[in-house]
Amino acid sequence: MTIRAKIVGTGSCVPEKVLTNKDLEKIIDTSDEWITTRTGIKERHIVEQGENNSDLAVGAARAALKMATISPDDLGLIIVGTLSPDMPMPSVACLVQQALGAKKAGAMDVSATCSGFLYGLSIADKFVRSEPDMKVLVIGSEVLSRRTNWRDRTTCVLFADGAGAAVVTGGEGERGIVSTCLHADGTLWELLTIRGLGTAHPVDASILEKGWQYIEMQGRDVFKHAVKALESVALEAVDASGWSMEEIDLLIAHQANIRILEHLRERLSLPRDKVFINIHKYGNTSAASIPIALDEANRQGRLMAGDKVLLVSFGGGFTWAGVTMSW
Numbered sequence: 001m002t003i004r005a006k007i008v009g010t011g012s013c014v015p016e017k018v019l020t021n022k023d024l025e026k027i028i029d030t031s032d033e034w035i036t037t038r039t040g041i042k043e044r045h046i047v048e049q050g051e052n053n054s055d056l057a058v059g060a061a062r063a064a065l066k067m068a069t070i071s072p073d074d075l076g077l078i079i080v081g082t083l084s085p086d087m088p089m090p091s092v093a094c095l096v097q098q099a100l101g102a103k104k105a106g107a108m109d110v111s112a113t114c115s116g117f118l119y120g121l122s123i124a125d126k127f128v129r130s131e132p133d134m135k136v137l138v139i140g141s142e143v144l145s146r147r148t149n150w151r152d153r154t155t156c157v158l159f160a161d162g163a164g165a166a167v168v169t170g171g172e173g174e175r176g177i178v179s180t181c182l183h184a185d186g187t188l189w190e191l192l193t194i195r196g197l198g199t200a201h202p203v204d205a206s207i208l209e210k211g212w213q214y215i216e217m218q219g220r221d222v223f224k225h226a227v228k229a230l231e232s233v234a235l236e237a238v239d240a241s242g243w244s245m246e247e248i249d250l251l252i253a254h255q256a257n258i259r260i261l262e263h264l265r266e267r268l269s270l271p272r273d274k275v276f277i278n279i280h281k282y283g284n285t286s287a288a289s290i291p292i293a294l295d296e297a298n299r300q301g302r303l304m305a306g307d308k309v310l311l312v313s314f315g316g317g318f319t320w321a322g323v324t325m326s327w
């Protein structure tokens with residue numbers, strides 16, 4: 001008998017405040033035309049003062065629990081993928097656990113940048129397959145607007161805030177997660193960083209002067225690695241499932257850049273209607289991008305029982321990951 005980890009509820013939460021490309025034209029030397037053609041982004045959501053990563057994570061979690069019709073008391077584990085926690089200690093997961101009143105749940109953050117949600121989902125898959133009654137809440141949540149240098153036009157037009165969540169539990173049958181593939185290459189870490197405010201470079205005037213508290217990226221190099229890694233992990237995950245790419249009903253890839261998504265679609269020979277895209281509305285929300293997209297696809301009725309779904313991510317570190325599931 002096959003036991004699989006299934007997603008039984010999804011949710012998402014983004015800040016109310018919307019920052020459009022036109023708004024950005026007023027604060028930096030850029031244009032709606034440049035941002036749209038180079039990235040596909042039209043607008044993004046940005047937190048207001050006092051609004052934090054854990055608030056977005058809790059909003060997404062509540063929506064996912066509601067859809068799954070389970071209570072916080074039923075949760076055995078909370079995993080939050082994030083690179084922008086409220087603070088170094090405690091974890092965002094503990095803040096979520098407290099806010100939900102999930103008294104029986106363990107809680108931890110996973111630091112795998114834009115792959116944080118898929119790393120978290122893979123961990124949930126292993127737990128649930130060995131303990132099928134367990135209910136795991138997996139969240140991807142980011143407040144990148146506070147790690148963005150608003151004077152650096154090469155990055156500030158890209159990154160944004162939001163959270164997405166999924167409730168995972170075990171069940172008999174073919175539906176659920178089929179394959180998980182995780183990868184990393186630390187030799188390339190310098191291409192995408194937030195160097196400062198960790199213990200290597202703690203707060204001091206020289207760090208702030210260098211802008212090391214912000215995201216720094218070698219965009220062109222990251223682009224090339226992203227396309228290659230996403231393609232190879234997509235093929236690997238589909239192959240590990242015993243499926244062919246033609247059988248995939250929906251690809252949800254990390255929403256970093258429309259051109260990356262288009263390259264990937266072409267390399268995998270997938271038709272446009274099989275590739276989910278919402279980057280125009282949210283920008284790059286790192287670990288939150290896949291669960292936000294998954295929740296939107298779910299609520300739009302684009303996921304039917306038994307559909308073959310492929311999720312792929314790539315981010316700083318580098319990390320990359322692929323997950324297949326029969327919905």
Ligand code: COA
Binds near residue numbers: 034039153157
């Ligand atoms: N508005 C207007 N012009 C801009 C700009 C902006 N926001 N940002 C950069 N430019 C300019 C540059 O200064 C450069 O001008 P120059 O030719 O006079 O020097 C020109 O546009 C081209 O810059 P370049 O960085 O080569 O552009 P690009 O086509 O590589 O696009 C990215 C830049 C960041 C959109 C692209 O490299 C990218 O998406 N990379 C991957 C990002 C990613 O996915 N990161 C996250 C992984 S999780």
